Structures are given as structure tokens and as C-alpha cells.
Amino acid sequence: MKHLLGIEGLSVAEITKILDLADTFAEINTRPIKKVPTLRGKTVINLFLEASTRTRTSFEIAAKRLSADAVNISGSTSSTTKGETLLDTAKNLQAMAPDVIVLRHSSSGAPHFIAKHVDAAVINAGDGTHEHPTQALLDAATIRKHKGKVAGLTVAIVGDIAHSRVARSDILALTKLGAHVRVAGPRTMLPVGIEEMGATVFERVEPAVEGADVVMMLRIQLERLGGAGLFPNTREYSRYFGLGPRLAATLKPDAIVMHPGPINRGVELDPAVADGARSVILDQVAYGVAVRMALLYLCGGGASSAAAEA
Amino acid sequence: MKHLLGIEGLSVAEITKILDLADTFAEINTRPIKKVPTLRGKTVINLFLEASTRTRTSFEIAAKRLSADAVNISGSTSSTTKGETLLDTAKNLQAMAPDVIVLRHSSSGAPHFIAKHVDAAVINAGDGTHEHPTQALLDAATIRKHKGKVAGLTVAIVGDIAHSRVARSDILALTKLGAHVRVAGPRTMLPVGIEEMGATVFERVEPAVEGADVVMMLRIQLERLGGAGLFPNTREYSRYFGLGPRLAATLKPDAIVMHPGPINRGVELDPAVADGARSVILDQVAYGVAVRMALLYLCGGGASSAAAEA
Amino acid sequence: MKHLLGIEGLSVAEITKILDLADTFAEINTRPIKKVPTLRGKTVINLFLEASTRTRTSFEIAAKRLSADAVNISGSTSSTTKGETLLDTAKNLQAMAPDVIVLRHSSSGAPHFIAKHVDAAVINAGDGTHEHPTQALLDAATIRKHKGKVAGLTVAIVGDIAHSRVARSDILALTKLGAHVRVAGPRTMLPVGIEEMGATVFERVEPAVEGADVVMMLRIQLERLGGAGLFPNTREYSRYFGLGPRLAATLKPDAIVMHPGPINRGVELDPAVADGARSVILDQVAYGVAVRMALLYLCGGGASSAAAEA
Numbered sequence: 001m002k003h004l005l006g007i008e009g010l011s012v013a014e015i016t017k018i019l020d021l022a023d024t025f026a027e028i029n030t031r032p033i034k035k036v037p038t039l040r041g042k043t044v045i046n047l048f049l050e051a052s053t054r055t056r057t058s059f060e061i062a063a064k065r066l067s068a069d070a071v072n073i074s075g076s077t078s079s080t081t082k083g084e085t086l087l088d089t090a091k092n093l094q095a096m097a098p099d100v101i102v103l104r105h106s107s108s109g110a111p112h113f114i115a116k117h118v119d120a121a122v123i124n125a126g127d128g129t130h131e132h133p134t135q136a137l138l139d140a141a142t143i144r145k146h147k148g149k150v151a152g153l154t155v156a157i158v159g160d161i162a163h164s165r166v167a168r169s170d171i172l173a174l175t176k177l178g179a180h181v182r183v184a185g186p187r188t189m190l191p192v193g194i195e196e197m198g199a200t201v202f203e204r205v206e207p208a209v210e211g212a213d214v215v216m217m218l219r220i221q222l223e224r225l226g227g228a229g230l231f232p233n234t235r236e237y238s239r240y241f242g243l244g245p246r247l248a249a250t251l252k253p254d255a256i257v258m259h260p261g262p263i264n265r266g267v268e269l270d271p272a273v274a275d276g277a278r279s280v281i282l283d284q285v286a287y288g289v290a291v292r293m294a295l296l297y298l299c300g301g302g303a304s305s306a307a308a309e310a
Numbered sequence: 311m312k313h314l315l316g317i318e319g320l321s322v323a324e325i326t327k328i329l330d331l332a333d334t335f336a337e338i339n340t341r342p343i344k345k346v347p348t349l350r351g352k353t354v355i356n357l358f359l360e361a362s363t364r365t366r367t368s369f370e371i372a373a374k375r376l377s378a379d380a381v382n383i384s385g386s387t388s389s390t391t392k393g394e395t396l397l398d399t400a401k402n403l404q405a406m407a408p409d410v411i412v413l414r415h416s417s418s419g420a421p422h423f424i425a426k427h428v429d430a431a432v433i434n435a436g437d438g439t440h441e442h443p444t445q446a447l448l449d450a451a452t453i454r455k456h457k458g459k460v461a462g463l464t465v466a467i468v469g470d471i472a473h474s475r476v477a478r479s480d481i482l483a484l485t486k487l488g489a490h491v492r493v494a495g496p497r498t499m500l501p502v503g504i505e506e507m508g509a510t511v512f513e514r515v516e517p518a519v520e521g522a523d524v525v526m527m528l529r530i531q532l533e534r535l536g537g538a539g540l541f542p543n544t545r546e547y548s549r550y551f552g553l554g555p556r557l558a559a560t561l562k563p564d565a566i567v568m569h570p571g572p573i574n575r576g577v578e579l580d581p582a583v584a585d586g587a588r589s590v591i592l593d594q595v596a597y598g599v600a601v602r603m604a605l606l607y608l609c610g611g612g613a614s615s616a617a618a619e620a
Numbered sequence: 621m622k623h624l625l626g627i628e629g630l631s632v633a634e635i636t637k638i639l640d641l642a643d644t645f646a647e648i649n650t651r652p653i654k655k656v657p658t659l660r661g662k663t664v665i666n667l668f669l670e671a672s673t674r675t676r677t678s679f680e681i682a683a684k685r686l687s688a689d690a691v692n693i694s695g696s697t698s699s700t701t702k703g704e705t706l707l708d709t710a711k712n713l714q715a716m717a718p719d720v721i722v723l724r725h726s727s728s729g730a731p732h733f734i735a736k737h738v739d740a741a742v743i744n745a746g747d748g749t750h751e752h753p754t755q756a757l758l759d760a761a762t763i764r765k766h767k768g769k770v771a772g773l774t775v776a777i778v779g780d781i782a783h784s785r786v787a788r789s790d791i792l793a794l795t796k797l798g799a800h801v802r803v804a805g806p807r808t809m810l811p812v813g814i815e816e817m818g819a820t821v822f823e824r825v826e827p828a829v830e831g832a833d834v835v836m837m838l839r840i841q842l843e844r845l846g847g848a849g850l851f852p853n854t855r856e857y858s859r860y861f862g863l864g865p866r867l868a869a870t871l872k873p874d875a876i877v878m879h880p881g882p883i884n885r886g887v888e889l890d891p892a893v894a895d896g897a898r899s900v901i902l903d904q905v906a907y908g909v910a911v912r913m914a915l916l917y918l919c920g921g922g923a924s925s926a927a928a929e930a
Contacts, residue, residue: 029407032611033351035379041653043681053383054402061353061406064379069655069684073673083842084882092674092881095905096681097649222393261402262394285405301652339717342921343661345689363693364712371663371716374689532703571712572704595715 001298003115003122006131007172015140015177021294022141022287029065029289039068039300042099047089048125049075050106054261055125055134058285059102062292068099068300090114100300103127121299123292129163134295135260136169138287140177142280143214145287146256151178156208157199158184158241159218159268160230162191166260167218171197184208185218185241188230205241209251216258217243217268234267244270248278256280311608313425313432316441317482325450325487331604332451332597339375339600349378349610352409357399358435359385360416364571365435365444368595369412372602378409378610400424410610413437431609433602439473444605445570446479448597450487452590453524455597456566461488466518467509468551469528469578470499470540476570477528481507494518495528495551498540515551519561526568527553527579544577554580558588566590621918623735623742626751627792635760635797641914642761642907649685649909659688659920662719667709668745669695670726674881675745675754678905679722682912688719688920710734720920723747741919743912749783754915755880756789758907760797762900763834765907766876771798776828777819778861779838779888780809780850786880787838791817804828805838805861808850825861829871836878837863837889854887864890868898876900 001014028034044063048056056072063070073093084092086105093101100121103111108128115122126132144150155174161167161183171181175198183194184202194201202208209215220237224230231237238244243257248270251257257269257278265271274281311324338344354373358366366382373380383403394402396415403411410431413421418438425432436442454460465484471477471493481491485508493504494512504511512518519525530547534540541547548554553567558580561567567579567588575581584591621634648654664683668676676692683690693713704712706725713721720741723731728748735742746752764770775794781787781803791801795818803814804822814821822828829835840857844850851857858864863877868890871877877889877898885891894901 031351034353034407035351041651041655041685043654043684045677057355057381057383057403058406060381061379061408064353064381065351069681071677071680071684073677083884085885088881088883088885091902092905093677095902096678096909097654097906098681261398263398264393265395265398282401282405285402286407289406341661344663344717345661367665367691367693367713368716370691371689371718374663374691375661571708573708574703575705575708592711592715595712596717599716 003111004133004295004299005112005115005122005124007133007136007169007176008131010176012176015137015173018137018291018294018298019141019144021297022137022290023145025293026287026290029286035065035067037067038297039063039066039099042068042300043097044068044070044100044102044296044300045093045098046070046072046102047093048073048104050104050126051075052104052126055104058288059125059292062289062296065289066293066296066300068296071098086110086114087117090118094118094120100296123295123299126165129165129168131169132165133169133173134288134291135166136173137295138284138291139170139216139258139260140173141287141291142258142284143174143256145283146280147213150174153213154180154182154211155214155216156182156184156212157216157218158205158208158243160189160220160224161185161194161218162189163221163224164218170216171199175199182208182212186231186237205243206247206250209243209247211252212255213252214256214258215243215251219260219262220264220268222264222267238267242268242270243273245272248273248276251278258284261285313421314443314605314609315422315425315432315434317443317446317479317486318441320486322486325447325483328447328601328604328608329451329454331607332447332600333455335603336597336600339596345375345377347377348607349373349376349409352378352610353407354378354380354410354412354606354610355403355408356380356382356412357403358383358414360414360436361385362414362436365414368598369435369602372599372606375599376603376606376610378606396420396424397427400428404428404430410606433605433609436475439475439478441479442475443479443483444598444601445476446483447605448594448601449480449526449568449570450483451597451601452568452594453484453566455593456590457523460484463523464490464492464521465524465526466492466494466522467526467528468494468515468518468553470530470534471495471504471528472499472501473531473534474528480526481509485509492518492522496541515553516557516560519557521562522565523562524566524568525553525561529570529572530574530578532574532577548577552578552580553583555582558583558586561588568594571595623731624753624915624919625732625735625742625744627753627756627789627796628751630796632796635757635793638757638911638914638918639761639764641917642757642910643765645913646907646910649906655685655687657687658917659683659686659719662688662920663717664688664690664720664722664916664920665713665718666690666692666722667713668693668724670724670746671695672724672746675724678908679745679912682909682916685909686913686916686920688916691718706730706734707737710738714738714740720916743915743919746785749785749788751789752785753789753793754908754911755786756793757915758904758911759790759836759878759880760793761907761911762878762904763876765903766900767833770794773833774800774802774831775834775836776802776804776832777836777838778804778825778828778863780840780844781805781814781838782809782811783841783844784838790836791819795819802828802832806851806857809844825863826867826870829863829867831872832875833872834876834878835863835871839880839882840884840888842884842887858887862888862890863893865892868893868896871898878904881905
């Protein structure tokens with residue numbers, strides 16, 4: 001496994017291998033000494049040219065627990081690139097001989113582009129409205145843990161499907177693993193042709209979540225609501241597409257509730273549900289570190305370097 | 311010892327234990343190899359949601375010298391929390407299995423609040439106008455080093471007492487350790503009821519520092535001076551409440567001068583005094599690293615993990 | 621070797637020693653495990669009070685590959701110093717017992733100033749319009765690698781010579797090593813008295829690069845062009861002082877092309893040349909890490925600490 005650019009290029013066997021490895025690292029993360037020497041002497045560059053504290057933190061902790069040297073470059077530090085092209089930035093970093101470049105970028109396809117030009121492994125930490133594969137993998141790991149499997153489950157994804165790279169990667173991953181994926185959201189937030197990805201489309205949330213094993217609520221970008229937005233306001237959004245106690249009471253008894261975070265409490269998700277017994281949101285975060293450890297291990301040459309040291 | 315939330319909850323025995331341990335780490339910090347393996351495999355998150363380069367640097371160096379993995383999250387990187395509540399931020403970080411969360415926050419009580427909701431140890435690196443316990447401990451360590459003891463000493467704290475978490479924590483720590491604490495400042499900067507904390511109040515600086523063994527000058531927030539502020543201007547402030555050579559000449563021969571930094575040179579403290587023989591300001595900074603090493607060691611499970619490795 | 625403040629104070633023997641050591645580290649950087657324990661237990665503070673992602677990243681990677689603890693303080697995080705003087709900042713950092721302080725500062729002479737007041741080794745990572753010695757050393761290392769030597773070569777440096785600390789350090793380093801240095805640029809960008817540094821001055825680029833073994837194109841500060849600037853506009857600049865395919869075709873067959881980065885593509889350097897066979901720009905970046913490892917090793921007490929551990 002060289003890069004992790006998207007769910008699109010992954011086979012079911014590869015996804016399963018990542019999830020199995022993530023389970024191992026999840027166990028390591030519960031130990032008093034949460035560190036393995038696997039990537040000692042390796043350099044991981046977290047190149048976040050779009051702001052993201054939590055994903056960057058998750059990758060940084062993952063790298064450090066594998067004993068890699070983690071170096072952060074973040075776009076919000078401004079002037080990061082002084083007008084340099086992304087390709088020049090990537091080639092320059094490559095010249096510093098990193099083993100892995102983790103890239104978050106506001107342009108769809110940016111990680112695929114640089115992967116063609118660098119020797120380092122490239123991991124996509126979210127590119128534009130395209131993919132967010134590590135989120136989909138941590139979601140799949142969380143579902144598998146709580147349900148024992150993914151195949152055959154019904155998963156409802158609710159929110160702004162059209163602009164969500166999380167939704168896109170989740171649909172790809174979960175349908176590959178055999179789940180039945182439903183999506184629901186305001187008509188203005190449903191992309192054209194989504195059925196071709198294998199998802200069933202609903203314009204109302206109630207039928208979408210009915211009988212679902214997993215309900216995944218997406219974070220709504222508040223700037224897409226009101227005035228020139230795609231939906232009147234947060235109150236309306238919450239009423240028609242939010243998950244509150246009343247709707248939650250109609251779910252299957254053992255349905256779990258997920259959210260990629262950060263939550264807009266009271267908008268897409270009611271606090272009572274977010275903190276309720278069905279919520280597995282914090283397990284998602286925990287698997288975030290474990291899945292990223294698995295990917296850094298696989299892409300960063302953990303296996304081969306472990307052999308080299310032995 | 312689970313958390314360090316404030317001086318308020320500490321016993322004299324606990325404070326003494328921290329100071330003793332800090333002396334040990336202060337010695338380690340003078341060695342060519344300034345690193346011990348105590349917190350190897352532990353994760354320390356420095357969550358600074360209020361800007362502070364020097365305290366963050368001090369904690370980061372302390373964590374690294376104990377071999378912990380240190381991860382910085384700083385609020386000035388903006389968008390840190392994307393409107394997320396502090397509780398959600400804390401729970402999310404907890405899900406990444408840190409051992410210690412060091413929190414600086416503009417709201418009084420923030421560390422106490424998150425400590426109730428996370429498994430990690432929480433260290434208060436300054437909360438609103440409430441407490442700054444690591445500053446008080448490093449101040450106590452510095453005084454003890456120079457005076458051999460704290461009990462029985464007279465300590466004068468001068469400046470904006472009302473808005474200073476440093477003053478509050480220092481009063482608590484030093485009175486617990488048996489010092490006589492005097493405070494002095496403009497009437498608008500003296501809090502109501504401070505005598506109940508055990509301090510003697512002066513509205514003029516001269517009698518406050520007369521005969522004192524320790525004179526601690528606080529940094530004045532320049533925005534509190536002038537126009538709508540609590541005192542006319544910096545020149546007046548300096549004249550009435552600053553420590554210049556003339557006032558310094560009236561101090562006890564062996565009195566030491568302290569300041570939590572950064573100094574407004576020429577305002578609350580004259581350069582000649584800041585850099586003079588009485589000044590122990592840089593010892594405070596050095597003890598800052600040592601005291602934080604002691605606290606990370608105690609809260610981060612250093613002792614138990616050392617045992618686990620043996 | 622205590623500090624690295626500039627090329628000015630270095631002997632040819634010292635420069636050669638640094639370049640030889642850089643070659644060793646360049647080799648280490650090609651290994652699967654790119655890490656040596658030399659600076660274990662040492663603290664390197666990267667104090668960048670002027671924004672610079674790439675130089676900071678290069679130093680950070682260099683420090684980590686030597687197993688030092690690297691701590692970044694960057695001015696773009698704002699409020700870094702809260703109005704504190706540079707001297708106070710330096711003394712405070714010194715009190716935290718770092719082994720090396722790497723300083724980038726907008727004021728010429730800042731590193732020399734703090735070096736007088738701290739025990740730590742100081743490395744100049746660029747000071748105002750004065751020097752950028754690590755850039756000159758990596759340039760020399762790159763030239764030596766590609767040409768086998770520096771002495772006797774003709775090196776043309778083209779661009780805004782007057783405002784470039786890179787040009788200044790390069791002229792000093794390369795003339796010391798026996799190269800013939802030519803400089804070319806718009807008259808407004810040529811400093812008075814540059815001949816005294818040993819360089820030959822050209823007001824047109826064509827004769828400057830004719831017969832040169834090395835052509836070094838400087839990054840033009842775009843704000844110096846147009847309106848109130850020193851040259852009409854980017855198009856004119858490119859036409860008269862840029863290196864495009866036509867001019868490149870007139871170079872010596874084995875001439876190499878260099879650039880300190882980041883490149884303004886199409887302004888001072890045409891993409892076809894930047895990415896062409898003559899370009900050694902990415903080798904410069906690679907030597908950046910290696911040269912900085914060499915300097916951290918020499919200044920950070922690598923040799924003595926290695927002995928102490930043995």
C-alpha cells in the first residue's frame with residue numbers, strides 16, 4: 001500500500017486489513033504506555049493547507065505513538081507558501097525526505113496530484129468536496145465494533161450530502177463493505193446522480209432513518225443557512241432535518257447515532273441524543289487515532305522498517 | 311495526585327512535595343543530557359485557548375524532557391473549536407487517550423469543569439481571573455531557593471491585584487506556606503474582601519514593600535490604563551506603583567525582586583531593578599520548567615509507569 | 621564552534637568542515653531510518669519572529685533527525701512577545717536551558733545581539749537584510765556536489781542584490797571558497813560598494829551569466845515592483861532580468877541553475893528552466909536539512925554529548 005488517496009481506489013480486502021490493524025492500535029491506545037517503535041526514524045509531515053485542529057491533532061498523536069517524527073505545517077499560520085504552487089511546495093517538502101505527507105487541501109484532487117510527483121506516501125486528510133477517506137475508515141471501524149459487521153446493515157446519512165466529502169467517502173466505503181446506504185437532506189443539498197454511487201435518496205429524514213441500524217448526522221455549515229443559503233435558517237433545519245429526542249424515539253432499539261464532529265448542538269443534533277446511550281460519537285474519535293496509526297504504519301513502511309531493525 | 315486545578319485544593323504537604331520534586335528536576339535541567347524516560351509513551355496535550363507563548367513553551371519543554379509526546383493546540387491558530395463547546399472539545403480530546411491535558415482558558419473555572427468529564431489529568435495553566443497555580447508554585451520554589459524557606463517571610467505583591475490570577479494563586483500558596491502577604495495597588499485594582507484571603511492591603515507601595523523579604527511586581531495590562539481604564543496613564547502608574555531605583559534603595563538589603571513576566575520595562579519595573587542584583591526573575595522562569603516537570607510527573611503517572619517499565 | 625551568526629566570521633577550514641559533515645548527514649537522510657541519537661536530551665528552540673515555513677520546517681526536521689527536542693515559537697502566532705524586548709525574550713528562553721536557539725528576525729544583527737547574552741548556541745536563520753548563512757552553506761554544498769569544487773568557478777547571482785541577505789551571505793561564502801562571483805540586477809537593486817565584497821557588478825543579465833558555471837536566480841519581492849517600487853512591473857522584470865529558455869540556451873553546457881525558493885514562476889525564473897535538466901533547486905532544499913543537521917551537531921554539542929553517553 002503506497003498512498004491513501006481515497007476510498008475509491010480501495011478493495012474490500014484492503015479496507016478490511018486497515019480496519020483489522022486499527023483494532024490492534026485501538027487496543028494499544030488503552031495501555032499505560034501507548035507507544036510502539038514502528039516508525040522510529042521516519043518523518044511524517046502534516047501539511048494542512050485548510051484549517052483543521054482536530055484532524056491534525058489526531059494524525060499528530062497517531063504519528064507520535066508510532067515513534068515517527070511529526071512535523072506540522074498549517075495554512076492558518078498564513079503565508080505558508082508565499083504564492084508558491086502546490087506542486088512546488090510538495091517537491092520542496094519531498095526534498096526534505098519525508099516518509100509520509102498527510103495533506104488537507106481545499107481543492108478536490110490535490111492529494112492525487114502531489115502523489116504523482118513525490119516519493120513519500122501521501123495520505124488524504126480531506127480534499128475539497130471530494131473525499132475524506134480516513135473519516136470513512138474510522139466510521140466503518142466504529143460501526144463494525146458496535147455491530148460486529150458492516151455488510152447487510154442499513155446506514156442513513158443525513159444532512160448536506162452535496163457538499164460533504166465525509167458523506168461521499170462514507171457512501172463509497174460502506175457500500176463496498178455491503179451496507180445499504182440511505183441519504184437524506186434538503187433538496188438543495190442532495191447531489192445529482194447520487195443513486196449511481198449506490199445510495200437511496202430521501203427528501204425527508206423520517207423514512208430515511210426508519211429501521212436503520214446506523215444514523216449518521218452530518219455537521220451543517222451554518223453559512224449555508226439563511227439569506228443566500230440553501231435552507232431558510234437553523235431553526236427550520238433543526239426541525240426538518242435535525243435528530244432530536246422525538247425522532248430518536250422512532251429509531252430501531254439498537255440503532256447507533258454517529259457524527260463526524262464538531263457538533264452544532266441543537267441544530268443537526270440535539271444534546272440529549274448526542275450524549276445519549278445510542279451515541280458512539282466519541283468512539284469515532286478514538287478510532288480516528290487508531291485508523292490513522294494503521295494508515296501511517298501501512299504507508300510509512302512500518303512493516304519493512306521493523307524488519308530492517310530486527 | 312490526580313489534577314492540578316488550583317492552589318486552593320492543595321495541602322501544605324502536597325505543595326512541599328511538588329517543590330521538592332521541582333528542585334530535583336531543576337538539577338536535571340542543568341545537566342548536558344536534560345532528559346529522563348519517565349513519561350515515555352504518555353501523551354500531553356497543551357490546550358491553550360488563550361494566547362500564551364511562554365507558558366506553552368515552558369510546558370512543552372517540560373513534557374519533552376520527561377520523554378512524553380507533547381501536542382500543542384493553540385487558540386490563536388483560530389477556528390480551533392469551530393463553535394464547539396468546551397465540553398465537546400474536552401471529550402473529543404479525551405477520546406484520543408491523552409494522559410494529561412494542560413488547559414489555559416479565558417474563563418474562570420474552565421479546568422475544574424473539564425476535569426469532571428475527562429479521565430486525563432488536568433493541569434490549570436491559567437483560567438480567567440481565577441488561578442494560575444503553576445506560577446504560584448514556581449514563585450514559591452524560587453523564594454524557597456533564595457530564602458531557604460517561605461514560612462515567616464514578608465512578601466509584598468504590587469499591581470493590579472483585582473484582575474490578576476497570579477496574585478490570587480500567590481496569595482493562596484504563600485499564606486498556606488506561612489508567609490505574611492501584603493498587597494498594594496491603585497484602589498481601583500484592589501479587590502473587595504482580599505483580607506479574607508489572609509493578605510494585608512496597602513493603597514501605597516512604599517509601606518507595602520518596607521521591610522519585605524520579597525517584592526513581587528505584577529505586569530500591568532496597559533489597556534487598563536488611560537481613557538476608560540482604572541488608572542490615568544503609564545507615567546502616573548510608574549510613578550506611584552512602579553519599582554524604580556529610588557524605591558528599591560529603601561528595600562531590606564537582602565530583599566529579592568520578582569516578576570511573572572513579560573515585563574513592561576519602565577512601567578511597573580525599572581530596567582535597573584529588573585536586571586539588578588536583587589532580581590530573581592530568570593530563576594522564576596527556570597523553576598517554571600522544573601515545577602511543570604514535577605506536576606506532569608505527578609499527574610501523568612510518572613511513578614506508576616516507571617514501575618511498569620521496570 | 622559556539623554560534624553560527626554569519627558567514628562573515630567563518631574561516632575556509634570551518635566552512636569546509638561544515639560542508640563535509642553535511643555530506644555525511646545528506647547520506648543519512650537517504651536511509652530508511654533517518655535518525656541518529658546524537659542530540660538526544662538536547663533542546664533546540666526555533667524562534668522565528670519573522671514568518672518562514674520552509675526554513676523552520678528544515679530546521680525542525682534537522683533537529684528531530686538528530687533526536688533533539690525541537691520547540692517552535694513563531695511570530696506569526698502573534699502576541700509572541702507581548703511587547704517584551706528581544707533581549708528579555710532571549711533571556712527568558714535561556715532560563716529554560718535550551719542548547720541551541722535558532723533565530724529568524726527582521727532586524728539585522730539580532731542573532732549577534734542575543735548571542736552575547738545567552739549561554740545557548742545561536743544559529744542565524746536570517747536576520748533582516750544582513751545574512752542568511754545557512755542558505756549560503758547549503759548553496760555551497762550543492763555547488764560542491766555538482767561541480768566537485770567551488771574554487772575557480774564563476775557564479776552569477778541575479779536579482780535584487782541590495783535587499784537580499786541570501787546574496788550577501790552567498791557572496792561572502794563563495795568568494796571565501798575561491799569562486800569568482802558576479803552580480804546582476806536593476807540599477808536600483810544593486811547596492812553601493814558591493815565590489816568591495818569581491819563581486820563583479822553587471823547591470824545586464826546576459827554578460828553576467830555568460831560563461832558562468834553557476835547561475836543563481838534570486839526571488840524577487842513582488843512588492844518591490846510597480847508603483848512606488850524599484851522596477852516597473854513583473855513583465856518588464858522577467859524580460860530584462862528573468863531566466864527563460866532563450867537566455868538559458870546561451871549558458872555554458874554544464875552550467876547549473878539555482879534558486880533559494882520559493883520561486884515566482886514566470887517572473888525571475890521560467891518554469892521550463894526551473895524544472896529543466898540544469899536545475900539543482902531541489903538539491904539545495906535537500907542540503908538545507910543536511911547543512912542544518914551539521915550546524916546543530918556542531919553548535920549543539922553533539923560531539924561532546926556523544927562522548928558523554930559512550
